[in-house]
Amino acid sequence: MLGACAAIAAGCGSDDGGGGGSASTRLVVSAAASMKEALTACAPQFDKADDASVKLSFAGSDELAAQIRQGAKVDVYAAANTKLPDQLHTDGRIDTPVKFATNELVLAVRGDSRIDSIDDLTKSGTKLVIGSASVPIGSYTRETLAKLPPDQKKAILANARSNEPDVKGIVGKLAQGAADAGFVYVTDVNATKGKVKAIKLPKQLEPQVTYGAGVVSKAAQPGLAKKFVDGLTQGDCADALRKAGFGPVP
Amino acid sequence: MRRPRWFGVVLAVSLAIALTFLTVPVVGIFVGSSPADLISSLGERGSLDALWLSLRTTTISIAIILIVGTPAAYLLASRSFRGKALVVTLIELPLVLPPAVAGIALLAAVGPAGILGGAVEAAGIELSLTTAGVVVALTFVSSPFYVRQAMAAFAAVDRSLLDASRTLGASEARGFLRVMIPVALPGLASGMALALGRALGEFGATLMFAGSFQGVTQTVPLAIYDRFSTDFDSALALSAVLVALSAAILLAVKFVHGGAALGGWQAE
Numbered sequence: 001m002l003g004a005c006a007a008i009a010a011g012c013g014s015d016d017g018g019g020g021g022s023a024s025t026r027l028v029v030s031a032a033a034s035m036k037e038a039l040t041a042c043a044p045q046f047d048k049a050d051d052a053s054v055k056l057s058f059a060g061s062d063e064l065a066a067q068i069r070q071g072a073k074v075d076v077y078a079a080a081n082t083k084l085p086d087q088l089h090t091d092g093r094i095d096t097p098v099k100f101a102t103n104e105l106v107l108a109v110r111g112d113s114r115i116d117s118i119d120d121l122t123k124s125g126t127k128l129v130i131g132s133a134s135v136p137i138g139s140y141t142r143e144t145l146a147k148l149p150p151d152q153k154k155a156i157l158a159n160a161r162s163n164e165p166d167v168k169g170i171v172g173k174l175a176q177g178a179a180d181a182g183f184v185y186v187t188d189v190n191a192t193k194g195k196v197k198a199i200k201l202p203k204q205l206e207p208q209v210t211y212g213a214g215v216v217s218k219a220a221q222p223g224l225a226k227k228f229v230d231g232l233t234q235g236d237c238a239d240a241l242r243k244a245g246f247g248p249v250p
Numbered sequence: 251m252r253r254p255r256w257f258g259v260v261l262a263v264s265l266a267i268a269l270t271f272l273t274v275p276v277v278g279i280f281v282g283s284s285p286a287d288l289i290s291s292l293g294e295r296g297s298l299d300a301l302w303l304s305l306r307t308t309t310i311s312i313a314i315i316l317i318v319g320t321p322a323a324y325l326l327a328s329r330s331f332r333g334k335a336l337v338v339t340l341i342e343l344p345l346v347l348p349p350a351v352a353g354i355a356l357l358a359a360v361g362p363a364g365i366l367g368g369a370v371e372a373a374g375i376e377l378s379l380t381t382a383g384v385v386v387a388l389t390f391v392s393s394p395f396y397v398r399q400a401m402a403a404f405a406a407v408d409r410s411l412l413d414a415s416r417t418l419g420a421s422e423a424r425g426f427l428r429v430m431i432p433v434a435l436p437g438l439a440s441g442m443a444l445a446l447g448r449a450l451g452e453f454g455a456t457l458m459f460a461g462s463f464q465g466v467t468q469t470v471p472l473a474i475y476d477r478f479s480t481d482f483d484s485a486l487a488l489s490a491v492l493v494a495l496s497a498a499i500l501l502a503v504k505f506v507h508g509g510a511a512l513g514g515w516q517a518e
Contacts, residue, residue: 062479070482127379129461134480161379162461163468165475173461177363178378 024053027224028073030064031056032080032136032211033166034103034184035241037191039078042240046231052224060135060166068093068216075225078213078232080136080167080185085212097214100232102247104186105140105207106198108174115181116199118148122155129170129179132163137170140207141183147205171196185209187245210249276493283486291484292491299465300473301491307381307469308449311388315396315445320438323400324426338401345394352391353458360386361459383460384467388449395444403437404430436506443503447496 024047031039036058043054057064061079065088068074077094079085085097109115121128131138145153161179164170170182175195189198213232215225231237233249242248291297326338344352358364361378362371370377377383407430415425431438453471460467462476470488477485 060479063475066479066482129379132462132476134476160463161466162463163476164462165457169457169461172458173379176357176361176378177367178357178361178459178461 024051025221025224026053026055027075027221027228028055028057029076029078029228030067030072030074031058031076031078032061032064033058033168034080034137034188035078035211035244035246036168038187038240038244038246039237041243042231042237045236046228049236050224050227052221054228058166058168060131060137062134062136063165073218073220074216075219075221076213076228077216078211078229080209080211081139082210082212083139084136085214089214092217094214094216097212098229098233099210099212099249100229100238101211101241102249103209103211103245104200104247105137105144105183105209106186106189106200107181108171108184108189108196108198109181110174110177111194111197113180113197118156118199118201118205119152121159121181122152124155124159126159127161127178127180128156128159129162129164129173129182130160131167131170131183132165135164135166136209137167137184138163140209143207144183144201144205190245211246279486279489279493283483283490287483288487288490291481291487294484296464296468296473297484297488300468300470300488303381303384303465303468304450304470307384307388308446311385311392311449312442312446314385314389315393316442319393319397320400320431321426323397324404324430326397327401327404341397342394344391345398347391349391349452349454350458352387352455356383356387356390356455356459378459379461379463379467381460381466384456384469387455387459388452391452391455392445392448395448396438396441399441399444400434400438403434403441406437407433439506440503443499446499450492450495450499 029039029043036056039056039058043056046052046054057074061081061084064074064077065079065084068077068088069091077085077088078100080103082097082099085094088094089097107115107118107121115121115126120126130141133139133142145156148156162169162173164173167184167188170179170184171188171192173179174182174184175192186198189196213229215222215229219225228237232241238248292301322341326334326341347355356364357378360366360370364370375382377386411429411433412422412425415429416422420428451471452469453475456462456467456469457472457475462468462472464473468476470492474485474488474492477488
């Protein structure tokens with residue numbers, strides 16, 4: 001009626017309690033924007049194997065967590081860190097989360113850029129785009145910058161021109177030439193197919209990037225949701241994640 | 251021609267559904283935020299910056315729209331020429347463009363890698379990730395609201411008024427300024443209100459084209475989105491301010507227009 005879907009897109013009518021008829025079971029997955037390519041690639045295989053219809057919703061992990069807190073009808077939550085799933089678990093919103101992948105924070109620049117290390121970011125006039133403090137990519141970035149000498153950190157942050165709500169916003173602005181450099185995951189760089197190149201960070205600056213996922217406590221499809229989460233560590237989705245450049249959890 | 255009773259019921263029920271659907275979310279904002287929370291979170295630096303930035307960018311963008319849009323709308327309303335329908339359609343197109351498309355379109359046109367990017371840069375203007383970029387995004391998405399309404403307002407003015415002023419020796423420019431604008435003013439005001447409302451609420455094109463940086467490009471809607479995950483209360487408070495501002499704009503125009511404002515879509 002009236003197309004009355006809440007602003008929270010993931011919450012749209014996932015209340016068909018399963019069973020009944022030949023219609024496949026709907027599974028709503030809220031996943032960090034950085035997993036877009038990988039999960040979009042493996043979802044059809046999951047659909048086929050389990051007669052399911054996976055609905056993927058991508059955004060910044062923090063926005064997705066906020067939607068779940070606001071009662072969005074979601075079955076699986078997969079975040080770009082372990083902090084947000086742990087917090088949701090503590091608050092009784094999701095079951096015990098599992099770590100399922102690792103990623104790597106890199107400095108990303110356009111293919112023809114003259115920037116080749118983090119030291120170049122202090123030059124005034126360099127347009128840097130980072131994630132906002134609340135989204136995992138932004139907190140990893142700040143974690144890395146905090147390891148630098150205070151002066152260097154200050155000079156780099158002075159060049160920050162946008163605090164993006166998710167990692168795709170950073171990559172998009174780089175690819176369009178609106179920004180000179182950004183901190184993103186290596187997997188995002190792979191997804192641009194050469195438009196943007198990655199500059200590895202010195203070992204001592206690299207943050208530990210671990211992805212966590214869990215079954216939402218009020219999931220309409222807890223069984224299927226569990227299967228999807230398990231599939232992130234083993235199976236088609238795990239393979240798709242590796243192919244996109246995600247590492248296995250040690 | 252008696253209307254059957256059931257038809258009246260259908261009308262009333264439809265209105266009740268529409269009214270409930272449209273007001274409950276707005277009520278939710280005010281129920282969710284206590285006046286004390288509202289005031290305290292508005293005192294926060296980031297919220298003040300966002301409000302101030304929205305005020306500045308919206309004002310500049312509306313000024314540009316009025317200065318350029320009014321004569322343009324007058325031309326379209328007062329003359330006929332080949333291809334006019336096409337021109338009007340092109341001007342109205344951003345009305346129906348999704349904001350994300352507007353953002354991409356602006357990047358592709360005047361972004362650093364866009365078709366006019368080189369010219370913009372050569373002129374020493376920087377748009378993407380700057381406050382000027384916010385103004386461009388707001389102007390792009392909201393000007394059609396004004397131009398469309400202004401065209402209708404000018405077209406509705408009795409031509410004999412202008413002809414009379416010409417007979418009395420006034421130039422067309424003088425007639426435009428002294429006759430057309432004052433007579434069309436209520437319609438122009440409601441067009442401005444629509445554009446203002448659209449500009450205040452702009453989100454997608456701004457985020458894609460201008461980014462989000464406190465005090466520089468983070469307007470109120472972007473600040474609301476930024477707070478959504480970490481500080482829902484202050485997101486509610488900022489939303490309440492936007493509701494109040496929008497309602498004030500609407501009421502002001504209704505007042506100026508003597509109640510019929512914003513009804514300009516229908517033929518009068």
